[in-house]
Amino acid sequence: MTLTPQQLATTASEEGSATALANPNIALVKYWGKRDEALILPWTGSLSLTLDAAPTTTTVRLTDTPDDVVLLGGRPLEGTARSRVTRFIDLVRALADRDERVSVDSHNEIPTGAGLASSASGFAALALAASTAFGLDLDRRALSRLARRGSGSASRSIFDGIAVWHAGHDDESSFAEAVPAPGLELGMVLTVLDARAxxxxxxDGMRRTVDTSPYYPAWVERTPVELEEMLAAITRADFTAVGTIAERNAMRMHATMLGAEPPVRYWGPASVELLDLVANLRGDGLECYATMDAGPNVKILCRADAVDELAARILEAQPHIGVIPARAGRGARLITSEPGGSAGEQTTEGAR
Structure with missing residues (x-):
């Protein structure tokens, strides 16, 4: 069922509405592989930096329409992408013990499905907006657990700055939480080499890697060690150690994919050029470290006060690519909320 934005506005009920904003996070110790597909429980814990750039903004309204309506960028979602959202809304309906249909209107400021964490920001924003529209009052741990059911990495975008996602062993124990990082001011430059999905x-890449890569068990064994090393480096505000661990962990993750049958290779020639550029810049005295997720786009970690210089140096070497400068940002928060039909601005973060 397809409705225009005007029709959506007229079908919104008086039950509730909420708009939430969430930023992408980039993992410094990666999440790769599920041991429970239904609950999205990871094989290992992970750690990330929530950014202050390229957010997702999502509005959820309870409606009197016969079916859910889901828009992304003003266009109706269809197929698997739509089903993923509506299944998530079903979880929220079950938590709230309610059955109203909803309209979901979401906008990404980052390319969707290109390995730039759009699912993290998208499901974090959806979790907060939907739970609020249905009248739920979730604390941040519960909100993180809910967001995880849409996208594992979304569990971390609930929090400001650095967050660790505990692998856990069931739904209750698998959640993210903030990691204090006094004295460690991080920045990042995201490069957009290919914005296509x-x-x-x-x-699918995770599933293939877990099922077929002979290197994956070594990843599961080693990643918890690197996570503890990363937490120790953050505690002592050791940027060099943080960057070294992050770059190493990313390369090891991609090594597990290359060992899959058939291999999963997200890199392209431009990715390798950027990895070489990062090594050269570091050799020239601009301390920075590369990380990559499931896509060709390279993210480059640096100190917060070096972001502008790093972005300029990248564009000087690669003038035809896109760059997104970023620093540590806020977690998911409400922009507006209309519980019970009352409208108004909300200045709090939107979750306890």
Whole structure:
């Protein structure tokens, strides 16, 4: 069922509405592989930096329409992408013990499905907006657990700055939480080499790697060690150690994919050029470290006060690519909320 934005406005009920904003996060210790597909429980814990750039803004309204309506960028979602959202809304309906249909209107400021964490920001914003529209009052741990059911990495975008996602062993124990990082001011430059949706989704790439790569068990064994090393480096505000661990962990993740049958290769020639550029810049005295997720686009970690210089140096070497400068940002928060039909601005973060 397709409705125009004007029709959506007229079908909104008086039950509730909420708009939430969430930023992408980039993992410094990666999440790759699920041991429970239904609950999205990871094999290992992970750690990330929530950014202050390229957010997702999502409005959820309870409606009196016969079916859910889901828009992304003003266009109706269809097929698997739509089903993923409506299944998530079903979880919220079950938590609230309610059955109203909804309209979901979401806008990404970052390319969707290109390995730039659009699912993290998207499901974090959806979790907060939907739970609020249905009258739920979730604390941040519960909100993180809910967001995880849409996209594992979304569990971390609930929080400001650095967050660790505990792998856990069931729904209750698998959640993210903030990691204090006094004295460690991080920045990042995201490079956009290819904004198109990747041909192998993250979910399919993970599944293939877990099922077929002989290197994956070593990843599961080693990643918890690197996570503890990363937490120790953050505690002592050791940027060099943080960057070294992050770059190493990313390369090891991609090594597990290359060992899959058939191999999962998200890199392209431009990705390798950027990886070489990062090594050269570091050799020239601009301390920075590369990380990559399930896509060709390279993210480059640096100190917060070096972001502008790093972005300029990248564009000087590669003038035809896109760059997104970023620093540590806020977690998911409400922009507006209309519980019970009352409208108004909300200045709080929107979750306890």
């Amino acid at each position: 990747k041909s192998v989704s993250s979910r």
